[in-house]
Amino acid sequence: MALLEVSNLSIAVAAGGKLLPVVQGISFQVEAGKTLGIVGESGCGKSLTSLAIMGLLEGSQVRIIGGTIHFNGQNMLTLSDKKRREIMGAEMAMIFQEPMTSLNPVYRVGDQIIEAIRQHKKQTKQQARARAIELLTLVRIPDAEKRIESYPHQLSGGMRQRVMIAMALACDPKLLIADEPTTALDVTVQARILELLKELQQQTGMAIVLISHDLGVIAETCDSVAVMYRGKFVEVAPSAELFSTVAHPYTSGLLSSIPVSDHEIDRLDAIPGRVPMLGEDVIGCAFHPRCNLAQECCSLKDPEEVSLTQTHFTRCHFPIGSNL
Amino acid sequence: MTQPAPLLQVNDLKTYFTIGTGGPFGSGKQTLKAVDGISFEIHAGEVLSLVGESGCGKTTVGRTLTQLEPATDGEAYFNGTEILSLPNSQFRPLRREIQMIFQDPFASLNPRLTIEQTLAEPLHIHKLAKNRKEARVLISETLQLVGLDPKVMDRYPHEFSGGQRQRIGIARVMILKPKLVIADEMVSALDVSIQAQVLNLIKDLQRDSGVSMLFISHDLGVVRHISDRVAVMYLGKIVEIGNRLEIFENPSHPYTKLLLSSIPRIKPGRTKVEDLGEPASATSPPTGCAFHPRCAIATEICRSAQPEMNELSETHVSACHNISQLLGGHA
Amino acid sequence: MNFISTIQNVFRGRTLATIGMIWLCVILVAALAAPIFAPFDPLDIDPIGRLQEPSWAHFFGTDHFGRDTFSRSIYGARMTVVIGLGSVVFALIIGGLIGMLSAYFTRLGHVLMRIVDVLMAFPALLLALVLMTLLERSVTNTIIVIGIVYATTTARILFGMTLKLKGEVFVDAAKCSGAGHSSILFRHILPNLISPLLVQASFIFAFAQLQAAALDFLGLGLPPEIPSWGNMLSEERIYVTRAPWLLLFPGILIIISVFSINLVGDAMRDSIDPRFKDDIAGV
Numbered sequence: 037m038a039l040l041e042v043s044n045l046s047i048a049v050a051a052g053g054k055l056l057p058v059v060q061g062i063s064f065q066v067e068a069g070k071t072l073g074i075v076g077e078s079g080c081g082k083s084l085t086s087l088a089i090m091g092l093l094e095g096s097q098v099r100i101i102g103g104t105i106h107f108n109g110q111n112m113l114t115l116s117d118k119k120r121r122e123i124m125g126a127e128m129a130m131i132f133q134e135p136m137t138s139l140n141p142v143y144r145v146g147d148q149i150i151e152a153i154r155q156h157k158k159q160t161k162q163q164a165r166a167r168a169i170e171l172l173t174l175v176r177i178p179d180a181e182k183r184i185e186s187y188p189h190q191l192s193g194g195m196r197q198r199v200m201i202a203m204a205l206a207c208d209p210k211l212l213i214a215d216e217p218t219t220a221l222d223v224t225v226q227a228r229i230l231e232l233l234k235e236l237q238q239q240t241g242m243a244i245v246l247i248s249h250d251l252g253v254i255a256e257t258c259d260s261v262a263v264m265y266r267g268k269f270v271e272v273a274p275s276a277e278l279f280s281t282v283a284h285p286y287t288s289g290l291l292s293s294i295p296v297s298d299h300e301i302d303r304l305d306a307i308p309g310r311v312p313m314l315g316e317d318v319i320g321c322a323f324h325p326r327c328n329l330a331q332e333c334c335s336l337k338d339p340e341e342v343s344l345t346q347t348h349f350t351r352c353h354f355p356i357g358s359n360l
Numbered sequence: 361m362t363q364p365a366p367l368l369q370v371n372d373l374k375t376y377f378t379i380g381t382g383g384p385f386g387s388g389k390q391t392l393k394a395v396d397g398i399s400f401e402i403h404a405g406e407v408l409s410l411v412g413e414s415g416c417g418k419t420t421v422g423r424t425l426t427q428l429e430p431a432t433d434g435e436a437y438f439n440g441t442e443i444l445s446l447p448n449s450q451f452r453p454l455r456r457e458i459q460m461i462f463q464d465p466f467a468s469l470n471p472r473l474t475i476e477q478t479l480a481e482p483l484h485i486h487k488l489a490k491n492r493k494e495a496r497v498l499i500s501e502t503l504q505l506v507g508l509d510p511k512v513m514d515r516y517p518h519e520f521s522g523g524q525r526q527r528i529g530i531a532r533v534m535i536l537k538p539k540l541v542i543a544d545e546m547v548s549a550l551d552v553s554i555q556a557q558v559l560n561l562i563k564d565l566q567r568d569s570g571v572s573m574l575f576i577s578h579d580l581g582v583v584r585h586i587s588d589r590v591a592v593m594y595l596g597k598i599v600e601i602g603n604r605l606e607i608f609e610n611p612s613h614p615y616t617k618l619l620l621s622s623i624p625r626i627k628p629g630r631t632k633v634e635d636l637g638e639p640a641s642a643t644s645p646p647t648g649c650a651f652h653p654r655c656a657i658a659t660e661i662c663r664s665a666q667p668e669m670n671e672l673s674e675t676h677v678s679a680c681h682n683i684s685q686l687l688g689g690h691a
Numbered sequence: 692m693n694f695i696s697t698i699q700n701v702f703r704g705r706t707l708a709t710i711g712m713i714w715l716c717v718i719l720v721a722a723l724a725a726p727i728f729a730p731f732d733p734l735d736i737d738p739i740g741r742l743q744e745p746s747w748a749h750f751f752g753t754d755h756f757g758r759d760t761f762s763r764s765i766y767g768a769r770m771t772v773v774i775g776l777g778s779v780v781f782a783l784i785i786g787g788l789i790g791m792l793s794a795y796f797t798r799l800g801h802v803l804m805r806i807v808d809v810l811m812a813f814p815a816l817l818l819a820l821v822l823m824t825l826l827e828r829s830v831t832n833t834i835i836v837i838g839i840v841y842a843t844t845t846a847r848i849l850f851g852m853t854l855k856l857k858g859e860v861f862v863d864a865a866k867c868s869g870a871g872h873s874s875i876l877f878r879h880i881l882p883n884l885i886s887p888l889l890v891q892a893s894f895i896f897a898f899a900q901l902q903a904a905a906l907d908f909l910g911l912g913l914p915p916e917i918p919s920w921g922n923m924l925s926e927e928r929i930y931v932t933r934a935p936w937l938l939l940f941p942g943i944l945i946i947i948s949v950f951s952i953n954l955v956g957d958a959m960r961d962s963i964d965p966r967f968k969d970d971i972a973g974v
Contacts, residue, residue, distance in 0.1 A: 077551040192638055193414075222413035223578070224635055227622035249552065252624030279626055293556035295585035297608060297623055303563070304585065306556035310521050426867050455869035467860040472882035481878075482868040532868065 037109055038065035039243050040089070040211055045103035047084050047093070047267075049314065055101065056315045058084055060267040063103075068210065069237065071244040073258030073275070075251055075290075079311055081267040082247045086213045089245070090130050091120055108210065126156040129204035131197070133216040138200055139188040145199045146184030152206045171202040175232060194225035201232070208240060215247045230257050251290060255279055260347075263287045266312065266322040273348040283344055283355035285327045321353065329354055365440065366401035367572050368425075368540055373398050373434035373444075375417070375424045379643070392643050394420040396596035397434070402540065407566060407573040409583040411619075412593035415642050418576045421593075422542040425574070426460050427451055438540070456486045459538040463545035465525035469517040475528055476513040479503075482536050502535040503528075507561060523554035527561070534565060541566075542574045547582060559585060580623055584608050589675070592616045595642055595650040602676035612678040614655045649681065657682050701962045708958035711951030718948060721768040729762035733918045742934045751940045754927055763918040764940060770919035771900060771948060774834060778899035779892045781838025786845025787888065793846070794853035795876055804850060810843045819902055823911040833912050837902045841895045852887060856880045893956030897949045904945050920945050 047059035059081040066072045074082045087093050088100055091112060105112040107128060112120060132138045140148060149168040153159060159167070165184070172180035175198040188196055197217060204212055214233070218226035234257060237244055248254050254261055254275070261278045263271040263286065271284040282288045292305035309326040312318050318325065324334035331354065339353045375395040394417040402408045410418040423429045424444070425436055431444040438458065443451060462468040469478060479499045480489070489495035500510030506527040517525060526546065533541055543562070547555045563586060566573055577583050583590055584604060591601040592615065600613040611617050614633075621633040637654040640646050646653050652662040659682060667679045702709045721728055737757030745752045751760035789807065793800030810818060819836050826832040856862065857880070865879050906912030907921025908928075915922055920941040927937035 077553060192641075194638060222639065223580070224413065224618055224622045225639070227624070228635060230624065250624065251552075252626055255626040255628075256624040256630075290552055291626065293552045294626075295556070295559065295579075295581040296626075297580040297584045297620060298625065298627075301585060304556040304560055306560055307553040308557070310523060310554065311551070313521075423863075428863055428866060452869045452871070455867060460864070460867040462860050462864055464860055468864045470861040470865070470879050470883075473879075481865070481870065481874075485869045485871075485874075529864075532864070536868075 037106070039068045039108060040066040040245070041104075041106040042085075042089065043104050043106075045085065045088060045105065046101045047081065047088055047098060048101045050097045050099070051315065054315075057101075058098070058267050058314065059088070061103065062262075062264075062267075062269050064262055064269070064272065066211070066243045066245060068243050069241045070260070071237065071246055071258045073254035073261045074245065074247045074264055075249065075254045075261060076264035077249060077311055079314065080264045082264050083215055085264075086130065086215045086245065086247050089213060090128065091124060092130075122156070125152065125209075126207040127209055128211045128213070129207070129209040130213040130215065131200045131204050131217050133219050139196060141188050143187075144184070145186055145188060145191070149184075149199070149203050149206060152203050156207045167206070168202075171205055172199070174205070174236070175199075175202045177202070192225075193221055194229065197221060197225075197229055198232070201229075201236070205236065205240070209242055211243045211245070213245045213247070216249070217246070218253065219248070219250070226253070233257065251294060263290070266318075268322065268351060269349075270323065270352070271348075271350045273345075277345070277348050281344075281348070281357060283348065283350040283357065284323075284352050285329050285356065286323050288356055289326075321351075329356070364403070367404045367406075367439060368402040368574075369435075369437040370401065370425070371399050371435045371437075373421065373424065373436060374432040375420050375429055376432040390643050393596050393645070394642065395424065398591075398593070398596075398598045400591055400598065400601060402572050402574060404539075404572055405570045406589065407575055407587045409575040409577060409587035409590045410593055411577055411580060411583050411590060413578060413619075413639060415595075415639070416593040417596040417642070418578075418593050419544055422460065422544045422574060422576050426455075426458060426542060428460075453486075456482075456536045457539040459533040459536060459541050461526075461529055461533050461541060461543040461546045464549055465522050465529055466517075466549075468529055469525060471517055474514055474516055475499075475503075478517075478528070479513070479532055479535055482532060486536060488536070498535060499531075502531045505534060505565070506531045507557075521554075522550055523558060526550060526558050530558075530562065530565070534569070537569070538571060540572045540574065542576070544576045545578065546575075548577065548579060555582075562586070580608075580619060592619065595640060595645050597650065597679070599651065599680070600676075600678045602672070602678075606673065606676040610676075612672055612676070612683060613680050614657060615651045618654070649679075701958050705958045705961075708954045711954035714947060714951040715955065718768045718771060721765050722772040725765045725769055729759075729765045731759035731762040733758060733763040733766040734916070735759070742930060742937075744934075745936055752934065752936045754923070754934075754937055755930060760923070760937060760940060763923060764920070764944060766918040767920045767923060767941065767944070770830075770903075770913065770917060773830065774837065774903045774913075774919075775896040775899050775952075777830075777834035778837040778841060778902075779895045781834055782841035782845050782895050783888060783892060785838065786842030787849050787884075789842065790846040790849030791853045791876055791880065791884075794850045794857060795872070795880075800850070804846070807843050807846045810839075811847070815840050815898075816902065816905055819906060820909070820911060823906060828912065828914050830913060830917070833903060833906060836906075837899045840902065841898065845891055845895070848887060848891060849884060852884055853880055856883055890956060890960045893952055893959060897952035897956065900945060900949050900952070
């Protein structure tokens with residue numbers, strides 16, 4: 037059994053007395069030591085998926101309406117609150133996009149890490165402090181002994197994200213969920229943070245779910261990739277396979293929309309139209325109004341998942357480069 | 361030089377901010393040198409990109425040239441007129457010719473005004489339409505130009521998506537038929553697929569109208585796509601400036617090389633450049649060459665003296681002490 | 692956003708606020724059509740029928756000159772509306788201008804806002820008393836004095852909000868279009884201040900009633916011959932043991948009215964302020 041198994045997960049938002057679906061029956065698995073990338077544009081449901089795994093949807097207008105989430109063999113959705121809290125933060129940790137708002141501005145970063153450690157492990161203050169310094173050194177913060185006394189505002193954006201990662205690693209989690217961890221950072225800082233995550237994964241063998249809108253980030257860090265459009269995985273494949281043999285027109289459209297810095301393109305092949313809004317109904321394949329390969333049946337029937345190879349799946353009536 | 365006089369000529373522009381409070385209870389005043397002596401020119405019909413990471417001062421350059429921030433020192437000649445020292449009343453007629461597009465399409469439109477009101481305002485200010493009917497004709501033409509249905513002019517900004525709002529932002533600028541457009545991170549808030557649409561639109565508009573652009577961005581892919589020339593900024597200074605191909609295919613400054621090598625690629629095989637430190641703070645920039653603490657080839661002189669601009673070709677200039685080493689001892 | 696649906700939004704599911712609004716409408720009607728509703732002339736003296744108890748002829752009884760208290764109460768509603776609206780208009784225009792201009796023109800702000808700070812250092816009633824002793828007792832002067840007191844708080848609030856709006860990107864965008872100062876202030880900033888101004892107006896209206904009543908009671912407000920609830924309280928206070936209803940009715944009217952205005956004001960703030968709105972989190 038894989039470390040994380042999500043099957044048929046559906047999430048809806050309650051708005052105006054109605055339940056509007058935002059994530060519709062997605063399934064995936066993540067093995068220990070592997071990285072899954074979820075890529076998609078804003079509003080596609082990728083962030084809600086990560087919050088659902090962390091059990092952070094409770095109390096909001098967003099709720100899980102179907103499916104299961106198994107972590108380490110346990111069904112997270114039926115687990116008691118106490119049991120789940122024990123797992124959260126200890127075996128499963130999360131880092132967010134904006135490292136400034138995720139740190140409490142009135143406490144020293146060291147105290148916040150020590151607090152995180154002592155919440156899950158019976159350790160004395162001294163032990164926890166030693167561990168905090170060890171963690172800050174692990175995420176390559178120079179002068180960890182001094183930096184532990186800093187307040188969040190005294191650190192740069194990259195340093196704060198490093199602190200967040202150190203905090204997430206405090207209890208040696210088996211799974212790290214990273215929701216756009218480098219989006220707010222400069223490109224040179226991003227490169228270093230991504231490298232750090234990869235190295236830490238090699239050392240600890242943790243699994244990572246990386247959520248991003250940036251195909252470049254995904255391509256460089258993930259073993260397998262799921263492309264999400266309007267709450268569904270439209271294409272899932274190992275990273276190398278996905279980028280060499282794109283099957284779904286949306287993935288292909290995304291790839292040709294990116295202006296790249298390593299060669300000349302005169303005109304971008306943009307996807308026409310826009311993502312339908314929450315609650316806007318599209319009959320058939322959700323992507324067909326924007327798809328230049330769409331035929332009549334695309335506007336009538338939502339495509340089922342088809343497998344192109346053992347590891348490459350797509351939801352399209354007419355996948356690119358296949359005879360289906 | 362056989363070229364005609366540039367549309368915009370910026371000489372040694374400096375914009376400093378005072379931060380913190382003085383006085384007996386203040387935390388002490390500090391000078392932030394957001395823009396610290398930069399020079400460049402833009403010719404008619406040309407797109408120059410200013411690229412750099414957050415805090416390098418690229419946005420301040422745009423805001424200073426549109427008088428949203430006062431310049432501390434330096435000159436900027438627009439069509440031969442020095443614009444930084446112009447009082448507000450004399451600069452106002454020139455605003456028609458120097459227009460700005462902002463980053464956040466959600467914040468740059470007044471939520472209480474309809475699209476027609478937003479687009480009519482510049483027309484009335486610069487007396488380009490005699491009456492409402494004439495204004496409406498111009499507005500609907502411009503809306504079509506940016507790919508929007510003219511019927512939308514009676515609606516309010518909140519009824520539009522980010523991409524549509526940015527088109528409205530472009531319409532507000534293009535309706536004045538400016539000579540120079542300063543675009544500050546105009547596509548960074550948009551999703552990839554929408555960003556591509558807007559980039560195509562702005563490229564078409566630029567080519568058709570021949571407007572010059574100062575395109576400010578942190579995204580090197582976007583910059584390569586849109587620019588004729590590129591200036592790379594680091595901590596308030598331009599470290600390298602050159603034609604698009606010179607910068608992207610043949611970068612000379614170690615910082616440009618670091619930037620280019622840091623972009624995550626979809627195709628494997630990126631060459632890594634060593635980055636020795638964190639970006640420095642603009643309030644206390646390092647001595648000498650500001651980039652030296654992160655530079656793998658820094659030598660003693662880099663710590664003490666600021667590098668001069670070295671000409672690599674007629675169009676390509678780079679500010680590095682070790683430029684000869686970078687070029688294999690030729691220059 | 693049209694007017695009727697805004698009103699519906701404000702009062703939907705807010706029973707108390709709706710009752711408050713109805714009461715305010717009653718007062719407004721009474722004020723407008725006082726001669727029709729009042730059974731007697733409020734100034735008619737009847738020396739024989741002094742200090743009568745409430746009866747079918749005189750609902751609220753008669754005062755120490757034999758004037759009909761019910762009729763005087765209805766005419767008093769006029770003063771309530773006039774003082775309320777007058778103070779609101781005065782405070783919002785003067786205070787609003789001071790606040791907006793101070794935030795927009797920083798140097799002017801250094802001077803104006805210090806003056807506002809000094810005025811705010813006085814308790815509201817004390818400030819009104821000091822100003823009133825310098826002026827003659829009249830309706831206009833009462834409005835001006837109460838207006839000045841509440842112009843200071845309005846200026847403070849609008850100062851902060853304008854300061855924030857001034858930094859918005861759409862203001863920069865307007866500047867780049869070549870918009871002048873007045874266009875930026877009144878076309879771009881002011882429409883975004885309408886909601887807080889409305890809320891502020893409701894609170895000023897309510898506090899103006901209390902201030903006016905207090906000034907009247909202390910004999911520094913409206914001229915004594917004008918029937919107002921505050922004047923009625925002030926004149927009849929010596930008869931509190933012999934004819935308590937003379938104080939009871941105007942007192943109750945003041946309390947209910949101020950309470951109603953506050954309820955309506957709260958309802959407006961709640962429905963206008965987006966922080967109180969139901970939002971879809973995280974989508």
